[in-house]
Amino acid sequence: MKNIFLVLKREYLVRVRKKSFIIMTILTPLLIAAFYGIMVWAAIGSFQNDRKTIQVIDKSGLFKTKFKNDDNTVFEFKDEPLADAQKKLKGQEQKLLVMIPADILEKPSGLQIYSDKSVSPLVKSRIERNVQQEIRNIKLTKAGITQQVIEDANQDVDAQTFNLDEEGKSQSSSTTAAYIAGYAAAFLLYIFILIYGAGVMQGVMEEKSNRIIEVVISSVKPYHLMLGKILGVAAVGLTQFLLWAVLTFGITTATQTLFGFNRFTAAQEVVNKQTAQADPELKKEMEKQQSGMVKKVNDSIEGLKSLPLTQILLCFVFYFLGGYLLYSALYAAIGASVENQQEAGQFMFPIMMPIIAAIFFAQLSINQPDGALAFWTSMIPFTSPIVMMARIPFGVPAWEIALSMVLLVLGFMGTTWLAARIYRVGILMYGKKVNYKELSKWIFYKG
């Protein structure tokens, strides 16, 4: 046991002192923060710069009150000839000109949009939608359906989802938040297993090609050496994960306090003032929309709160360790069996297959977290860590998690045993091309 710890300690210290580890650990949260920053900046930018004024020449006279202003667009109705308006448009990047012909009801394809630059599909479809809806309203009214009925029929549907807890009380849940959390957790696990599994393999190969292995193996049992190495790398992985979490949280919070929210609110205020001066009617409309947005933000915070965060974190650590142990033992066996990277390639493929399959199953399971595929792939130890992490934010029965965990533990005990059999023979084997037949023989070698 003491030797396992010594190996673990060496493995850990050597790896965390590496420049690449330090750079990766610091750089990744910075990148995440930068990404976050860009998002905030883009959001502010959209308020400041992407405000479009859409001039409308309505020859049909039907749409005067029908276009509604919002955060990004202001409609202006013009009564001048098309040619004049077009001339004025030159050089005005933030303006668009929409011409609605008099016979729009009969010929919907007559709608025209002009602009100095090309029109974004978003804006185009929005104008189209507005006009289309209005035409429909008018036609329905003509057919004898009252305005009241039409408005009643135009209801926004936005389902709220609830999870029933043990006492049968309903709890608001957010499918979107679960979706994002599930996907993020599964993907992170996938990356971790791939990176750190390969790290174990590299380490074993290094010892073998360095030839230090024979010295070490005369003091430490091969199984202990392998275990120490695997656990040492796991500790490196957990350290990195922890540092990422802490640094990302720290940096984003710092950036947010320094720039993010202040600018965001400042920009918002500027916009508000401008609109207020322009049109009090507009202001009311915008406030309504903003409160809608606030509601949405609140909803997603609520959604995040509704997720079993502690459970997700604990499960993440468990499934990371389980999945990592399962695969890294196999990676260690490969590293011990081959003498160079090229040889390793042929054996890597069958190990990476189930990992890649797992992330694929995870994507499918997210859409149907209680389906048969999701259930079975979250039980099989080779795919269960990644698939289960994708499912957990949606709520998984405790017995399923327990069963999956037990199977995973059995799974990694099995692969570790198998890997150790191959490892102890492989590390002292030089100058021999290894194939699967050879490997299977090693498993049954004595002592």
Next chain:
Amino acid sequence: MSNILEAHDIVKQYATHRALDGVSVSVPKGTIFGLLGPNGAGKTSLIRIINQITAPDEGYVLLGGERLHPKHISHIGYLPEERGLYKKMKVGEQLLYLAQLKGLSEREAMEKLKIWFKKFDIKTWWAKNVEDLSKGMQQKVQFVATVMHEPKLIILDEPFSGFDPINANLIKDEILELRDKGSTIIFSTHRMESVEELCDHIALIHKSKVILNGSKKAVKDQFKDNSFEVSYRGELGDLPSDFEVVSTKDEGEGISQANVRIVSDASVNQLVGHLISQVELVSFRENIPSFNEIFIKAVGGEIPEEALNL
């Protein structure tokens, strides 16, 4: 003299060949024991079994009278032929690590290391990465790693390969000193001149079997053919049939040299008596075979039947 190590009827079978076939050797305490044999004879297999890297299929090994047990690992120091170090690790840290694997505490290891660093005058290497050292320097570090925990039994596989003559001598002196302090050294090599120089006992393994085993003198006696090198002045005539003149040659300045073998149970004195009656003796010396000759003879198959399992 008690034996520190005894291997009894060791058999090690690999998939296609038998690496060791009923091998028994005894290593007396406080000696330098030469483990000899051509490439692929099974020396490394035996060494790995002694180091508990692998286990024998049959037979057993006693270390200090006890069956091999994991606790014995700290009593053995092993310098493999194919050796290496962690390239990216500092010399000092690496040696501390290896010493701790051998069961020393960090503080003990530190003390021992200080002595060795002083002895080899390598104090400035402590914080250097191994990859920045020359091959010879790395060998020194490896030697320190092998002996720093003061093992009772030290196994050196080709310890001199890669050393320049000065460093080879340094290591040789170290080996002798370790023996004089009471350690036992198993020394595996192809270099017969170092066997000649250092070993007190040898065992020769060939084709998975021990074909020679015993003290230096006993082995050499086994290979003596009772022949003598005689330098003399004058003319050597016929000798009685008890003696056979194998060869003669003219050494110049009136001196000749002959190789004479006693083929019966006649004594050396009788031979000398016959010689001085005919010629004036300049020198008379028994032909003692070198280990090089013994090695080639034994492995080449010209081995007297009674020499098997001495």
